[in-house]
Amino acid sequence: MLRTLPAVFNISSRSLKISLCTLGPFRLCSISTQVHRNSRYKMASDAPLLIQLEAASVAVANKAGEIVRDIMKKGELGIIQKTHIKDLQTEADRKVQMCIATSLGRQFPGITIIGEEEMEKCNDENLVYNGKSDEVMACASKCPDQYKNVKPEQIVVWIDPLDGTQEYIEGLLDHVTVLIGIAVDGQSAAGVIHQPYFNYNVKGDDVKLGRTCWGIKGLGSYGFTHKPLPKDKTIITTTRSHPTPTVQEAIDSFKPDEVLRVGGCGHKVMIVLEGDAHVYLFASPGCKKWDTCGPQAILEAVGGRLTDIHGNILEYHKDVQKPNTAGVLATFENHDYYLKNIPQGIRDQLKVKL
Numbered sequence: 001m002l003r004t005l006p007a008v009f010n011i012s013s014r015s016l017k018i019s020l021c022t023l024g025p026f027r028l029c030s031i032s033t034q035v036h037r038n039s040r041y042k043m044a045s046d047a048p049l050l051i052q053l054e055a056a057s058v059a060v061a062n063k064a065g066e067i068v069r070d071i072m073k074k075g076e077l078g079i080i081q082k083t084h085i086k087d088l089q090t091e092a093d094r095k096v097q098m099c100i101a102t103s104l105g106r107q108f109p110g111i112t113i114i115g116e117e118e119m120e121k122c123n124d125e126n127l128v129y130n131g132k133s134d135e136v137m138a139c140a141s142k143c144p145d146q147y148k149n150v151k152p153e154q155i156v157v158w159i160d161p162l163d164g165t166q167e168y169i170e171g172l173l174d175h176v177t178v179l180i181g182i183a184v185d186g187q188s189a190a191g192v193i194h195q196p197y198f199n200y201n202v203k204g205d206d207v208k209l210g211r212t213c214w215g216i217k218g219l220g221s222y223g224f225t226h227k228p229l230p231k232d233k234t235i236i237t238t239t240r241s242h243p244t245p246t247v248q249e250a251i252d253s254f255k256p257d258e259v260l261r262v263g264g265c266g267h268k269v270m271i272v273l274e275g276d277a278h279v280y281l282f283a284s285p286g287c288k289k290w291d292t293c294g295p296q297a298i299l300e301a302v303g304g305r306l307t308d309i310h311g312n313i314l315e316y317h318k319d320v321q322k323p324n325t326a327g328v329l330a331t332f333e334n335h336d337y338y339l340k341n342i343p344q345g346i347r348d349q350l351k352v353k354l
């Protein structure tokens with residue numbers, strides 16, 4: 001398997017060019033496909049582009065959840081190793097990325113799409129989906145002023161087709177999420193966290209499997225409920241499958257009453273959003289921009305924050321360094337209190353590389 005860096009998907013007006021950067025000599029693989037001048041896109045309601053893109057992202061994330069469940073049901077995960085033993089990829093990672101990237105790329109020519117996995121030419125039109133969430137489209141009139149006139153060239157869509165691959169492989173299915181982040185002028189603006197296995201171990205005929213949470217900064221976040229955090233203790237959520245001594249040292253510095261060790265960036269941000277942990281702390285460069293762009297928008301749309309461990313706002317323009325080299329700190333409230341708590345020794349170990 002070619003070990004690749006993320007593909008950058010630039011969709012020009014008439015053809016779809018996929019440039020793949022590999023660890024070896026740079027390989028430009030351009031696949032020209034007639035991009036449907038999507039009449040629906042042209043004649044679409046006069047909802048702002050950002051609203052339409054978020055609506056399409058919610059809809060395609062639900063479709064992606066079906067793919068994730070179908071592949072698990074079939075049991076042929078097609079696991080391969082990327083850069084190291086804890087950096088795996090399955091057929092679900094590959095297929096979901098193709099589904100989301102192709103579906104959004106065809107509907108919204110001119111946007112930039114960056115995915116975690118390598119892109120191959122779409123070989124199955126059943127993967128292409130151009131629905132839009134009614135719930136999101138109904139918010140068109142409430143689109144925040146700063147996003148009303150956003151143009152395609154201002155947008156970068158960050159796709160983590162399957163966050164929590166390690167846990168998916170190990171069968172910890174409720175740790176798995178599908179993440180879509182929408183950045184405008186390099187700043188996280190909107191996001192989708194889809195949980196394909198939400199409720200999967202709840203019995204009952206009318207139990208709905210799967211859940212999609214979404215949010216737009218300046219508008220709000222939907223699909224979950226937040227309960228007040230306990231005042232008499234500190235609960236931290238952090239990695240279960242990528243621990244390092246620095247990650248542990250940072251956690252110890254908070255003297256937590258409880259540590260929830262679970263997989264997935266999206267899953268841990270959901271834990272913070274729902275009020276089950278005061279802080280998500282990952283003092284490691286392991287997370288990438290596709291892990292954080294979407295969850296950050298949803299969190300910030302309800303007053304939370306997601307920064308690196310120095311408190312810097314993460315950048316999401318198309319040329320940004322993909323790894324979040326200075327870690328992740330996410331809170332629903334009191335972000336500065338937790339930031340101040342991180343020892344200088346930890347900060348010195350995790351430098352920002354833009």
Ligand SMILES: Nc1ncnc2c1ncn2[C@@H]1O[C@H](COP(=O)(O)O)[C@@H](O)[C@H]1OP(=O)(O)O
Nearest residue numbers: 087162163164165239241242263264265286287
């Ligand atoms: N060392 C690493 N190598 C590869 N991916 C990592 C690493 N650390 C974190 N990640 C990515 O960040 C996510 C959050 O980390 P964790 O689950 O350990 O809390 C992981 O699910 C994984 O995303 P992905 O599963 O999409 O590859």
Ligand SMILES: [Mg+2]
Nearest residue numbers: 087088116165
């Ligand atoms: Mg991965």
Ligand SMILES: [Mg+2]
Nearest residue numbers: 160163164291
């Ligand atoms: Mg991920």
Ligand SMILES: [Mg+2]
Nearest residue numbers: 116160162163
């Ligand atoms: Mg992933």
